Amino acid sequence: MPAVRIAHGIERGRSVTILVDGQPVAAHEGETLAAALxxxxxxxxxxxxxxxxxxxxxxxxxxxxxxxxxVDGRLCQACRVVVAEGLAVECRGSL
Incomplete structure (x- = not known):
């Protein structure tokens, strides 16, 4: 079986900013929060x-x-949250 290659690159969602523990973090719309972090x-x-x-x-x-x-005050699994502009994420502190 021949290797599978990406011939023309990958298109990512538009660049957005999310807040993680109050700090701005660059991410791409549509990727998971776990991937962005x-x-x-x-x-x-x-x-x-x-x-x-x-x-x-x-x-x-x-x-x-x-x-x-x-995420926005609710407990969530980062791998199941889709990044969107303005998402507020808290990692530190007591969950």
């Missing part, structure tokens, strides 16, 4: 309530709950 260098999204250990995107398909963040 990873692209911005945010590997740690929260800390375990028991052990205090770092947690981040793990399964990237909504099964594991490791990427829980607050």
């Amino acid at each position: 990873a692209a911005a260098g945010r590997a740690t999204l929260r800390h375990s309530p028991r052990a205090g250990t770092a947690r981040g995107a793990f399964c990237l398909m909504g099964v594991c709950q490791e990427c829980l963040v607050r």
Whole structure:
């Protein structure tokens, strides 16, 4: 089976700004919040309530709950949230 190649590149959504812990972060409309945070260098999204250990995107398909963040005040899995202009995300602090 021959290798599959992307011949003409990938079209991304328009560039938008989201707020992560009060700081502006560049992202692209339509990508998942987990992907946008990873692209911005945010590997740690929260800390375990028991052990205090770092947690981040793990399964990237909504099964594991490791990427829980607050989006516009609601607890959400970052891998299941689609980026849109003005999204307000809280990673730090108690979830």
